[in-house]
Amino acid sequence: MNTSPDNAPDAPARPAASDPFALPDHLLVLRDRIREFVRGEVIPAEPVLLAGGDAARAAFDDLRAKARANGLWGLSHPVEIGGRGLPLADYVHLGEVEGESEFGPAVLGSEHLLDALMLHRHATPAARDRYLPGILGGTVTPCYGMSEPGRSGSDPSLMTTRAKKTAGGWEITGSKWFSRAAGADFMTVMCRTEPLGVPNRQAFTMFLVPTDTPGFTLVRELSVLGTDGQHREVRLDGVTVPDENMIGERGAGFAVAGDRLDLGRTLRAVQWLGQSRRAFGLMCRRLHQRTAFQEPLASKQLMQQHVFDSYTEIQAARSQVLRAAASVQAGRSAYVDVAAAKVLASRTLCQVLDRAVQVYGAEGLIDDTPLSRMYRKARATRIYDGPDELHAHTVAKRLLKAYAGAPDIEADVF
Incomplete structure (x- = not known):
């Protein structure tokens, strides 16, 4: 196993059995095995995986x-x-460890959980049989097409990609972007299928579009702050698909999307916790390794403040993510918990990484450490799955509504 500082253990001790926050033994064992695998196998392979090409594909397969x-x-x-069927509230503890590497979810088979569940719950038998085994086996790569260039992703009513009914199928025309379409085998495309004036909840439909379909074109690579996350702009020019490629019922696209969103935001927040933990460990070890003015950086009070702030923020974000996971698993109305978790985990990741880069100084700005790439990728988390401002606005409105008309009664929002 790799024993570089980036892979060293960062927990001072295992929780006592009486600790109310301790995990059951079977989860502790599984989490430790995943941590050993991610730190010993996946993280050391990151340079090869990032380079792309045949060597990266071979490394992924291995x-x-x-x-x-x-x-x-x-x-x-x-x-x-x-x-394996782990409940979400259990899996989040493991997903955090998977997320220490941006490649962890892909290597361990959880990256495309949303697409697998969507097909399992909403696809026709023909589409399910065609794609689901490959997703579970790691031989089929899906992507998702929702956002469109030049339009606010927070307002789906502005979506202009359309699907027109034809004999035995549908013809799709429009553009999507920020879809991980590079190397994907199919895209799930959200389209307007009903006339203007029909309520949004009944006006859009999802379709599976194989990426080798005539008229499906990768327009350009979208470099996100200098990193290639496989995002592409895509053009669909008269693409035709059969009826069996419809996901869910006609006009029920938003309902299917809603089924993805709460779980997707929660899973991404879990991965961001893993990235925060990795950055925290790098920062703390650097503070012990580096000296300035004849003293280790770890003895400096301002550096200790970085450690305290980062620790408390990670713990607070984890608590909210666990609450969100419990709400999703229970089938409750989970938006408030999930949106708060998404925003809190994203902010925490950005703030912890910023401090870690500051502690590393000039070295933190270049790719000699993982921090530079992690920092650039983290900034996008505040926009993905709805910008922070949208979630803050919507959550606050819902919380305030609980107190309206009953000023003397404590609302049950916690």
Whole structure:
């Protein structure tokens, strides 16, 4: 196993058995095995995986094979579709460890959980049989097409991609962007299928579009603050798909999307916690390794403030993410908990990374450490899945509504 500082343990001790926050033994064992695998196998392979090409594909295949051999593949997928079936509230503890590497979810089979569940719950039998086994086996790569260039992603009523009914199928025309379409086998495309004036909740439909369909074109790579996250702008020019490629009922696209959103935001927040933990560990070890003015940086009060602020922010974000996961798993109305978790985890990641870069100084600005790339990728988290401002606005409105008309009664919002 790799024993570089980036992979060293960062927990001073295992929680006592009486600790009310301690995990059950079976989860502790599984979490430790995943942590050992991510830090010992995945993180050391990051330079090869980032380089792309045949070497990266071979490394991915090798790592996925090792994950399967070690019983670590597909932990989050339901048993009925070939996964381990861990409940979400349990899986979040493991997903945080997977997320220490941006490649962890892909290597361990959880990256495309949303697409697998969507097909399992909403696809036609023909589409399910065609794509679901490949997603679970790691041989089929999906992507998702929702946002459009030149339009606010927060207002889906502005979406202009249209699907027109034809004999035996649908013809789709429009553009999507910020879709991880590079190397994908199919895209789930949200389209307007009903006339203007029909309520949004009944006006849009989702379709599966194979990326090799005539008229499906990758327009350009979208470099996100200098990093290639496989995001592309896509043009669909008269693309035709059969009726069996419709996901859910006609006009029910938003309902299907809503089924993805709460779980998707929660899972991403879990991965951001893992990235925050990794940055925190790098920062703390650097403080012990570096001296300035004849003293270790760890002895400086301002540096200690960085440690305290980062620790408390990570713990607060984790608590909110666990609450969100419990709400989603219970099937409750989860938006407030999930949106708060998404914003808090995103802000925490950005703030912890900023402090870690500051502690590393000039070295933190270049790719000699993982921090530079992590920092650039983290900024986008405050925009993905709805910008922070939208969630803050919507959550505040819902909380305030609970207090309206009853000023003398404490509302049950906690």
